[in-house]
Amino acid sequence: MSPRADPNDLLQGTLAILILKALLPGPAHGYGIARWIEDTTEDVLRVEEGSLYPALRRLEDRRWVSSEWGLSDNNRRARFYSITAAGRKHLRNEATVWLRYSQAVTRVLRTAPAIG
Amino acid sequence: MSGFPRWRRYIRLVRPDVPADVDEELAFHLEMRVERNIALGMTREAARSEAIERFGDLTHFREQLVKHDVRRQSNDERTEYLRDLAQDLRFGFRALRRAPGFAAATILTLSLCTGANAAIFSVVDAVVLRPLPYSRPEQLVSLGTGAAGEFLALRERLRSFSQLAAWVEQTHPIDDGQEALRVEGAAVTTNLLPMLGVTPQLGRGFLREEGQPGRNNVLLISDAIWQTHFGGTRDIVGRRILVEGTPHTIVGVMPREFHFPAATTQYWQPGSFNPSNVGATWGVWDKNFIGRVAPGVSVERARREVRDVWPTLRTLNPLWDPGPDYRRDVNPQPLQTSVVGPTGRLLWILFGCVVLVLLIGCVNVANLLLARATARERELTVRAALGGGRGRLLRQLLTESLLLSTTGSALGIGFSVFVVRWLLTELPPGIPRAEEIRVNGTVLLFTAAVALATGVLFGIVPALRATRSNVRSSAVGGGRRTSRDTQHHRISGVLVAAEVAFAVLLVVAATLLVRSFSALRTVRLGFDTDHIIAARITPPNRGYHDTSRVTALYEGLRSRLSALPGVTSVAVTDKLPIAQVVYGAAFRVQGQYEDAKHNLPSIGHLQDVTPEYLRTMGIPLLRGRGFTDADRGGEPLVAIVSESVARRYWPGEDALGKRVAPPWDSPWMTIVGVVPDTRQDSLRDTSRTSVYVPWAQSTLRYTSEMWVVVRTKREPAPFATALRSAVRDIDRTVAVSDVRTMEAVVSDSVRKARFTMLLVAAFAAAALLLGSIGIYGVMSYLVGQRTQEMGIRIALGSTAGGVIGLVVGRAIRLASLGAVIGLAAALITTRWLGALLYGVSALDPVTFIATALLFLLVAAAASYGPAWRATRVDPVRALRAE
Numbered sequence: 001m002s003p004r005a006d007p008n009d010l011l012q013g014t015l016a017i018l019i020l021k022a023l024l025p026g027p028a029h030g031y032g033i034a035r036w037i038e039d040t041t042e043d044v045l046r047v048e049e050g051s052l053y054p055a056l057r058r059l060e061d062r063r064w065v066s067s068e069w070g071l072s073d074n075n076r077r078a079r080f081y082s083i084t085a086a087g088r089k090h091l092r093n094e095a096t097v098w099l100r101y102s103q104a105v106t107r108v109l110r111t112a113p114a115i116g
Numbered sequence: 117m118s119g120f121p122r123w124r125r126y127i128r129l130v131r132p133d134v135p136a137d138v139d140e141e142l143a144f145h146l147e148m149r150v151e152r153n154i155a156l157g158m159t160r161e162a163a164r165s166e167a168i169e170r171f172g173d174l175t176h177f178r179e180q181l182v183k184h185d186v187r188r189q190s191n192d193e194r195t196e197y198l199r200d201l202a203q204d205l206r207f208g209f210r211a212l213r214r215a216p217g218f219a220a221a222t223i224l225t226l227s228l229c230t231g232a233n234a235a236i237f238s239v240v241d242a243v244v245l246r247p248l249p250y251s252r253p254e255q256l257v258s259l260g261t262g263a264a265g266e267f268l269a270l271r272e273r274l275r276s277f278s279q280l281a282a283w284v285e286q287t288h289p290i291d292d293g294q295e296a297l298r299v300e301g302a303a304v305t306t307n308l309l310p311m312l313g314v315t316p317q318l319g320r321g322f323l324r325e326e327g328q329p330g331r332n333n334v335l336l337i338s339d340a341i342w343q344t345h346f347g348g349t350r351d352i353v354g355r356r357i358l359v360e361g362t363p364h365t366i367v368g369v370m371p372r373e374f375h376f377p378a379a380t381t382q383y384w385q386p387g388s389f390n391p392s393n394v395g396a397t398w399g400v401w402d403k404n405f406i407g408r409v410a411p412g413v414s415v416e417r418a419r420r421e422v423r424d425v426w427p428t429l430r431t432l433n434p435l436w437d438p439g440p441d442y443r444r445d446v447n448p449q450p451l452q453t454s455v456v457g458p459t460g461r462l463l464w465i466l467f468g469c470v471v472l473v474l475l476i477g478c479v480n481v482a483n484l485l486l487a488r489a490t491a492r493e494r495e496l497t498v499r500a501a502l503g504g505g506r507g508r509l510l511r512q513l514l515t516e517s518l519l520l521s522t523t524g525s526a527l528g529i530g531f532s533v534f535v536v537r538w539l540l541t542e543l544p545p546g547i548p549r550a551e552e553i554r555v556n557g558t559v560l561l562f563t564a565a566v567a568l569a570t571g572v573l574f575g576i577v578p579a580l581r582a583t584r585s586n587v588r589s590s591a592v593g594g595g596r597r598t599s600r601d602t603q604h605h606r607i608s609g610v611l612v613a614a615e616v617a618f619a620v621l622l623v624v625a626a627t628l629l630v631r632s633f634s635a636l637r638t639v640r641l642g643f644d645t646d647h648i649i650a651a652r653i654t655p656p657n658r659g660y661h662d663t664s665r666v667t668a669l670y671e672g673l674r675s676r677l678s679a680l681p682g683v684t685s686v687a688v689t690d691k692l693p694i695a696q697v698v699y700g701a702a703f704r705v706q707g708q709y710e711d712a713k714h715n716l717p718s719i720g721h722l723q724d725v726t727p728e729y730l731r732t733m734g735i736p737l738l739r740g741r742g743f744t745d746a747d748r749g750g751e752p753l754v755a756i757v758s759e760s761v762a763r764r765y766w767p768g769e770d771a772l773g774k775r776v777a778p779p780w781d782s783p784w785m786t787i788v789g790v791v792p793d794t795r796q797d798s799l800r801d802t803s804r805t806s807v808y809v810p811w812a813q814s815t816l817r818y819t820s821e822m823w824v825v826v827r828t829k830r831e832p833a834p835f836a837t838a839l840r841s842a843v844r845d846i847d848r849t850v851a852v853s854d855v856r857t858m859e860a861v862v863s864d865s866v867r868k869a870r871f872t873m874l875l876v877a878a879f880a881a882a883a884l885l886l887g888s889i890g891i892y893g894v895m896s897y898l899v900g901q902r903t904q905e906m907g908i909r910i911a912l913g914s915t916a917g918g919v920i921g922l923v924v925g926r927a928i929r930l931a932s933l934g935a936v937i938g939l940a941a942a943l944i945t946t947r948w949l950g951a952l953l954y955g956v957s958a959l960d961p962v963t964f965i966a967t968a969l970l971f972l973l974v975a976a977a978a979s980y981g982p983a984w985r986a987t988r989v990d991p992v993r994a995l996r997a998e
Contacts, residue, residue, distance in 0.1 A: 029141075029144065034149075035152075048172035049145065050176075050177035053142070053177055053181055054181065057181065057185070076144060077140065078141070
């Protein structure tokens, strides 16, 4: 099943990709994911941080992400999420589709006459 | 485990707190963000509000997460439960496959026991438990029996009933122009069927005005007679048939499942009351009253009202004063209770017996499981050591026993279908609602409950014992000769004693019933049963109301049948012994009880017979003479009495020449002969006093229905056809029914007793068999367990006899304990057999003692094999095994 099954919410799909990508280097808690998105996109894609959690639950339900409680760097109990094998596979597929799509849009926008 | 968050397994130990977890996760996020904001140089205040703003609608997200996590958690639990179950089942199957003998023995025992239970339960359910198939059946009350006048008076006075109806059973010859049939039916008040909430499947019900005298020549017929006799065609409505020779119109067909008041009822006719006929209204106490309790009134209150009101009707009877005890004994009952009648108790007794068999079966299985648990001790110990908690192990063992009980029950249901089929053919007549008996959803539910109950019952003790396993003792001691074993032996002993107790109880009950039945069958009837065939002859009222016509019919019948080759003699009588209810008759005795106002002696029965009757029935003449053709109307009136009449009224005197007479002013009849007493009403009948009068002189005849009795030289059954056609040749409007040999009449009369006896005896045999298997099993097991002990004993010089005595002695001790308990239970419970017993006391000492001895014998026999094996133990090898 692909997030495109939910096509009226582009952001949901985007968010899923961002989260999965954020988890690629290793397990992270929700705040860590938020920080990663913030740093990586230089705060351009500013998501409502609260919406990360329902998104994580959905990814967990689809078995793309798993979670367990652990200790954070500052020794506090936090829930850590990690990407599963299925999650990696899904991310790969989505990334391909996404890149092709954004290249196409970029190409369209670059054709003359240029905007502004 | 994949896809399953690991942490859940630990959090499960405490009841997981979903909201707290969500709060903790979100709080962590916000705090981290606040700390970072502060590190970036914000004030704590600004840092907080920035963090919250970045987060978005906190309440909304929190709610969403809690809802999600709660749902997921319950899903997880279910999944885990199912996974464990699947695992248990897999283990169970594997374990049973490794022990196919054990599994087969257990499942076979259980399926037979459960099947028998399901079968008997299906009878109990159909007859006793299932509500009657009427609307709001719980509101229906059977008030009792009385006269039409009482019914009308009660209907006026009773306040607790919304409706009152009456019915009376009647039997008439009906004739559709093809064949005359004697058919059982009922006259009912026109409101009865609407009151029950039943409407015809075809045609219409009775109209109100059809309850008027002269308007009631309409009939509703049963589905059964519609199908078998009228071809089941829809044009039956409006058809006219003859009842007692008078035309009646069929107005409808009742539904197939409608059987009121009995399964044999084939037609219904509106009953009419004619209050101007005082004699019929107040003198005939044969109507049955039923009522529907008004809404909001309890059945109990309605019953009380009937008990209060009915006796006050004493003054209304215009014919006579029924006395101060009038209707003091009325006992209105829920219709269901009165329909089921004494059959209910019989069925509960049978059900109790079959439950005992099931319990014995369970005990046997429990014993097998105990023995098996010991054999599997290592396996269980290992699993416990590997971290399977006690609860988990317990669950696994119970799953195993439930697997056994469910498989057994599933097979049992199949078995019960056959048993029910057999029961339906063997069921004695007169079991109410027998046509409703089948293995249905209720029976399946019951069986499922039995499966569950038995699975837990026989599984729980062995499972508890097995899981109490102490890892150290087993692993170190190899599971042998620890105190656990003694404990185990004690449990086995208790189980054996219990099953012997159950079996003793059943065998006592069965023995009492078998003895009753044999006493019943060897009763001296006073007449022959072999080479006699009889039939009931019912001429229609119309055309046969004058005696000469009736006489001509029977004369014709007699001459025709006598002419048949192989017929020795033919007689006609108004009552056939054992074939119908016989009512007592009052009598005057000259010189002793002459005045009708005095209490007249009630003579057992008065019977009209033709001269050949005594010879045909094989009743010998003790004194005097039999009747002859000369004893006819106009000649001096004569009578023959039975021995006990002679003895009671003329002790030490000759009864010949003495005179008796019916009450009121009937003329005296001179006694010309004395014959032995005969059983009349039933084999149990003890009122054996009889007065016979010549058919041709009878003044008491109020019915033209008669029996013809034929004595044959050969096997009598084949004469049935000739008998029927002889009647048809004389007059085809005369109905012939109940064509049976006397043997059949007698054996049919004890079918209920025979049925009960056979079932209980079968259960007792099963109990005996299961009990001996149980003793054998436990003894074999104990001997196996005590091989070393036996070896030591033999090594120390114990003789074979000593060892056998040891083992057999233990079995006998256990059986004695069980027998004592079983006999005590029997002392209390056999009195419930009550009316089922005949010629033997419910506490018959011979039966009790013999049963106890039987079980000691069984215990000795069943333990002898294992004991003998014990003597073969090689002491050296036994000790080396240590």
